[in-house]
Amino acid sequence: MYPNISDVRVPKKAFEIYFHAEGQDDSRKLEERGADWTKLDRLYTGITTWSSVGIFINGVHMKQDDGKGRVQWAKLHTGDVITIFDVRGSKLSFECQFFLDAGSCVAFRSCNNQQFLKIGRNRNTHP
Numbered sequence: 308m309y310p311n312i313s314d315v316r317v318p319k320k321a322f323e324i325y326f327h328a329e330g331q332d333d334s335r336k337l338e339e340r341g342a343d344w345t346k347l348d349r350l351y352t353g354i355t356t357w358s359s360v361g362i363f364i365n366g367v368h369m370k371q372d373d374g375k376g377r378v379q380w381a382k383l384h385t386g387d388v389i390t391i392f393d394v395r396g397s398k399l400s401f402e403c404q405f406f407l408d409a410g411s412c413v414a415f416r417s418c419n420n421q422q423f424l425k426i427g428r429n430r431n432t433h434p
Contacts, residue, residue, distance in 0.1 A: 356371055
């Protein structure tokens with residue numbers, strides 16, 4: 308939690324990180340049913356932003372939506388850097404590291420891959 312609640316550069320909910328597998332229910336629903344979502348094929352870590360000015364992932368600007376109300380989302384990999392703000396030498400960033408179990412780190416993004424932003428259906432659903 309960011310300690311300075313009066314800092315206007317930091318949105319109340321800058322981003323949401325979630326786990327998802329294509330063609331499957333939301334990981335939270337699977338967990339409620341007792342299913343082991345960590346073993347799903349094509350499991351990935353996704354991110355959306357709720358910030359009105361967006362965030363940056365590896366220097367690529369990600370907005371809330373595409374201007375038509377469809378949410379933007381991206382897949383995250385270990386080593387990706389999420390930046391909330393970078394203004395006049397003051398910066399708030401996070402480096403991602405994902406682990407499914409002890410000692411197994413999720414793969415790194417391939418070099419120079421900036422074509423990772425996706426468009427979802429609407430603000431209320433994950434891809």
